[in-house]
Amino acid sequence: MTWLQDYQPAGGLWLSALLAALPIVVLLVALGVVRFSAHLSAALALVTALGVALLLYRMPAALAFDSAAMGVLFGVWSVAWIAFHAVYFHNVTVATGRFDSIKRVLAGFSEDRRLQALLIAFAFGALLEGVAGGGSPIAITAAMMAALGFPPVKAVVLALLANTAPVAFGGLGNPLIVLGRLTAPIMHLKQDQATELFSAMVGRQVPVLALIIPAFLVVVLAGWKRMLEVWPAVLTAGLAFAAMQFVASNYISASLVDVLAALTAMAALWVLTRFWQPATVWRFDGEESAVKSLGAAQAERGALYAWMPYVILILAIFLSRIGTIFKNLPAWLDLTKLLHKADWVFAWPGLHNHVVQHPPITAKNAPYAATFTVDFLFSPGTVALLAAVIAGFAMGARPALLLKTYWSTLVQMRWALATIFMILAIAFVMNYSGATQTLGLALATTGAVFPLFSAYIGWLGVFLTGSDASTNSLFGPMQVISAQQLNLNPILAGATNTSGGVMGKMISPQNLSIGATAIGQSGKEGSLLRQTFLWSLLLTAVVGVISLLQATILTAMIPSP
Secondary structure, eight states: EEEOOSSSSTTHHHHHHHHHHHHHHHIIIIIIIIIIHHHHHHHHEEEEEEEEIIIIIIHHHHHHHHHHHHHHHIIIIIIIIIHHHHHHHHHHHHHTTHHHHHHHHHHHHHSSSSHHHHIIIIIIHHHHHHTTOTTTTHHHHHHHHHHTOHHHHHHHHHHHHHHHGGGGGGGGGGHHHHHHHHHHHHHOOOOOHHHHHHEEEEHHTTTHHHHHHHHHHHHHHHHHHHHHTTHHHHHHHHHHHHHHHHHHHTTTGGGGGGHHHHHHHHHHHHHHHHHHOSSSOOOOOOOOOOSOOOGGOOOOOTHHHHHHHHHHHHHHHHTTTTHHHHHSOOOOTHHHHHHHHEEEEEEEEETTTTEEOOOOTSSSOOEEEEEEEEEESSSSSHHHHHHHHHHHTTOOOOHHHHHHHHHHHHHHHHHHHHHHHHHHHHHHHHHHHHHHHHHHHHHHHGGGHHHHHHHHHHHHHHHHHHHHHHHHHHHHHHHHHHHHHHTHHHHHHHHHHHHHGGGGGGGGGGHHHHHHHHTTTTTTHHHHHHHHHHHHHHHHHHHHHHHHHHHOEEEEEOOOO
């Protein structure tokens, strides 16, 4: 049985697009207006997506439910497996007490509140985003700063604003892995190749933000004049992070970008403060010296030992990606190729090549593939699990503690995982029913301003879901298809969806709630939103302008296969 997609099932493009967008509208209303939980909102949106596929697009029921089932499995392996083990790795450092050592090192860095904000909110928050993501950087850094004496609401605002530039790469590169795997068939590329191209493109957009955010943070904290007093630290943090973000995204691996960039920024700040200190120590009005500074050169003994789990994680991911970093390695040394030998690639029964696409989405009628890759050993999720176990044993954990932590992580993430499964099911139903293609064709009518518009689509997605990986699954294929219709580079469109999306993180209801809860200020979400909303819009505009320039003047910045 084959079924031909219909891109204007309601008779006109825009009416069809409005109806095709119903699952997204339901998700928006349920999350933002009715304030249902994320998993319940996703369930309602999934039911709506199936209804639109069956009733509007006349998709055969077997194909509709097959696409939803494939989306769930895709969510299990390609998203949840990675996200879960990234959080598990972090939880192991907490359970073994190593995370407390890290917090003591950070607290003793400097008495100056501006330097503390740069180190904790910007650099350390980026490290947490690179390892775990999922709101943990906001909760942990806000709580740490509040414990050090920052006004609680100010601590959350700083954590939200800082949690921008690193979000595009998220937990072990998960947002870009999802984007690459979903859009590779549309662009006729291999999944790993698509992920590498998106990583490189995002790595040529968000470093600009990384240069801005440190100064931005200090201005919000202390004002322009006080920011200029610590400009060496602001410039050092931004340049170090941006430079490593570019290098890692283009030449190493999407899975290591944030981890390496964050550690580079932290190390650069440490080196700087060995030779430079601000002329005056800035504290909050009326505040006495509350934290005894250990100084950058007098950091707690064993500080490097405190970071040992992250060294193990970096080494594990580096070794697993060594074949993509260094080409033409001897077979015995190419661990990447060896790990890929365990990959399992299969066609989804009942769906693979049973849906037919046609012009203008494709040059001619062509079957829509439905293949699935399970990279058992190569997946960042598997690597993070292995690193967590090795680091756990190295930190003195017994197997019982590791198993207990694994179970508690599962309980902690159960609803988040359920949400992931349903969001991916929605994405697959919309892709195979033709709804995504309808929306892509409608957005293509925006013409030359599409790259600017593209950033706000990503922004909307993260505002809704709180996750860049989720917005890439919802809107990534649509962005790629829209770009193809406009003869724009689809790699740029997908990357802009990701880069624009990060600015929605600071106003996402999910993350506002996480931040308020972390400091015991539940009910303050409205105040947090008012303090971050304008910044969110302005920074998204910056991403949109960057994308527009890259689409028109700076086309050489776009990587090619």
